[in-house]
């Protein structure tokens with residue numbers, strides 16, 4: 441399907457070749473039951489450059505996904521944006537190089553491994569279940585005896601840790 445992503449190292453011009461285009465979501469070959477679904481075109485704008493025994497591929501890859509939050513099980517949208525994409529492939533003899541598999545895998549690897557609503561970068565929203573796990577991990581205290589902002593304090597500490 442993607443001959444445009446097949447490179448013949450012998451035919452690469454000295455200054456490299458720009459390859460630009462987009463593929464429909466089927467590019468990722470995700471099962472319809474997969475919690476990860478691509479919801480729009482995968483766009484790419486890359487330059488393939490021969491560098492000794494390697495072909496260097498640099499550029500931008502972008503694709504929008506629908507992911508499932510591991511906390512509340514609701515779906516949210518996440519755009520994988522690899523704007524500093526950099527790939528090096530060794531040239532084996534005079535074989536053609538098909539970038540399809542590498543691009544597909546690298547984009548999927550750029551998705552959060554433990555998706556949470558907060559990761560959403562298309563239309564950000566708060567996770568409705570956020571904070572629920574605090575209550576479980578804390579010793580059981582009747583609700584009314586708990587300081588009102590205890591949960592909040594925990595999140596402040598977590599925020600501090602993240603910033604470090």
Ligand SMILES: [Zn+2]
Pocket residue numbers: 509510511512513514556557558566567568569
């Ligand atoms: Zn959530």
